[in-house]
Amino acid sequence: MDKHRRWTYSITKLVFWATIFAGTLLFVCFRSSPPSHSATMKWGSSNNTPQWEKRVRLSARSRSGHLSVLVTGAAGFVGSHVSAALKRRGDGVVGLDNFNSYYDPSLKRARQKLLEQRGVFVIEGDINDEKLLKKLFDIVEFTHVMHLAAQAGVRYAMKNPGSYIHSNIAGLVTLFEACKSANPQPSIVWASSSSVYGLNSKVPFSEKDQTDQPASLYAATKKAGEEIAHTYNHIYGLSITGLRFFTVYGPWGRPDMAYFFFTKNILKGNPISVFKGSNNKTVARDFTYIDDIVKGCLGALDTAEKSTGSGGKKKKNAQLRVFNLGNTSPVPVTKLVSILEKLLKQNITKSAKHHLDVNENLTMAHLAGLHKNRNYYFSAQICYLWSLPKRKKQCTEFYAFWQMKRINY
Ligand SMILES: O=C(O)[C@H]1O[C@H](OP(=O)(O)OP(=O)(O)OC[C@H]2O[C@@H](n3ccc(=O)[nH]c3=O)[C@H](O)[C@@H]2O)[C@H](O)[C@@H](O)[C@@H]1O
Numbered sequence: 001m002d003k004h005r006r007w008t009y010s011i012t013k014l015v016f017w018a019t020i021f022a023g024t025l026l027f028v029c030f031r032s033s034p035p036s037h038s039a040t041m042k043w044g045s046s047n048n049t050p051q052w053e054k055r056v057r058l059s060a061r062s063r064s065g066h067l068s069v070l071v072t073g074a075a076g077f078v079g080s081h082v083s084a085a086l087k088r089r090g091d092g093v094v095g096l097d098n099f100n101s102y103y104d105p106s107l108k109r110a111r112q113k114l115l116e117q118r119g120v121f122v123i124e125g126d127i128n129d130e131k132l133l134k135k136l137f138d139i140v141e142f143t144h145v146m147h148l149a150a151q152a153g154v155r156y157a158m159k160n161p162g163s164y165i166h167s168n169i170a171g172l173v174t175l176f177e178a179c180k181s182a183n184p185q186p187s188i189v190w191a192s193s194s195s196v197y198g199l200n201s202k203v204p205f206s207e208k209d210q211t212d213q214p215a216s217l218y219a220a221t222k223k224a225g226e227e228i229a230h231t232y233n234h235i236y237g238l239s240i241t242g243l244r245f246f247t248v249y250g251p252w253g254r255p256d257m258a259y260f261f262f263t264k265n266i267l268k269g270n271p272i273s274v275f276k277g278s279n280n281k282t283v284a285r286d287f288t289y290i291d292d293i294v295k296g297c298l299g300a301l302d303t304a305e306k307s308t309g310s311g312g313k314k315k316k317n318a319q320l321r322v323f324n325l326g327n328t329s330p331v332p333v334t335k336l337v338s339i340l341e342k343l344l345k346q347n348i349t350k351s352a353k354h355h356l357d358v359n360e361n362l363t364m365a366h367l368a369g370l371h372k373n374r375n376y377y378f379s380a381q382i383c384y385l386w387s388l389p390k391r392k393k394q395c396t397e398f399y400a401f402w403q404m405k406r407i408n409y
Pocket residue numbers: 152153154192193194195196245246247248256257258259272273274275276283284285333
């Protein structure tokens with residue numbers, strides 16, 4: 001009897017500790033798994049249906065002689081403008097976006113809604129999802145890929161370095177792999193960045209300049225992307241064009257960019273800080289209006305030669321290009337601030353002025369008018385509306401109105 005009781009006791013103890021161990025293991029696994037994009041899961045489970053495929057095909061359908069383009073990052077700032085422009089001129093467009101929460105995803109959803117009204121299907125999925133990419137290339141013979149999905153932002157790289165590796169390096173490689181294996185191979189145009197010029201001091205920046213001094217991890221991942229592009233072009237014959245964007249601004253812009261949060265802070269009476277560069281000079285940027293970027297993207301797609309590979313080998317050398325998409329006259333950030341001050345003057349409060357960390361001696365007169373001032377005004381309006389949650393609906397309508405009226409590439 002005693003023996004039996006001891007045996008039962010041992011089994012119970014074993015079961016107890018095994019349960020504790022399994023529970024702990026599950027808990028640890030659950031806690032330490034990398035944040036997954038719900039988007040990717042969604043595609044795999046319920047959206048991969050005949051209806052889904054039909055939507056993809058319909059969205060990719062182009063007028064005869066036009067392009068069929070997969071746009072990654074389609075719910076992003078540049079991606080949504082480019083997708084709309086392509087669709088408008090008769091190209092087939094399928095969008096892909098992971099709707100991550102780097103900034104308010106409802107802004108991305110609002111862009112998606114507008115695109116869907118124009119017949120562009122934006123799939124919720126990640127560029128690291130090999131299966132999804134393969135599926136898309138199986139369903140559609142894309143002539144081109146406009147690759148705009150990326151982890152953007154220069155300063156956020158210090159907070160979340162892994163996200164830059166995930167999107168700008170791993171994601172780029174996964175996409176290139178899918179393109180190289182596709183039959184026929186598409187031509188690729190993708191977003192690099194002016195940040196690759198890093199610590200270079202010679203201006204204006206030229207594509208011929210050496211770019212080996214990145215000043216941020218973001219810049220380093222974009223530079224790495226350019227080298228990776230070279231490799232895929234060299235080995236597999238992919239036709240690849242890299243576009244170095246210079247601080248793009250405009251309606252539907254990214255809230256993490258300076259013109260957005262400067263406006264928000266000025267309106268709220270909060271302080272803003274303007275960074276200083278070398279020699280204690282205010283930093284300057286080639287602010288580039290979104291319409292010009294869209295023209296550059298479309299021009300790059302239209303002039304891209306075909307890829308030359310198939311079955312993992314190239315038949316002959318393929319095109320490899322890099323272009324700056326910017327201006328040659330950097331604008332000091334203090335000038336941006338003065339324009340915002342001027343445009344927002346009815347809203348600006350004394351305290352905000354006191355807090356402004358800009359050079360007080362700056363003569364406003366010679367700073368008059370950034371290229372296309374009016375658009376800063378719109379951006380300021382958008383920012384203001386967006387900053388008030390209860391007015392989000394109105395904000396979306398404002399966006400929609402703006403989009404309908406203004407964009408005509
Ligand atoms: O085109 C590019 O290469 C890059 O442009 C922007 O990066 P950035 O130029 O730093 O844009 P903003 O964050 O809007 O900053 C604009 C300027 O304001 C300055 N700034 C920013 C924030 C701040 O608090 N104070 C300040 O002076 C920045 O140093 C920069 O000179 C984008 O965020 C990048 O994703 C993009 O690749």
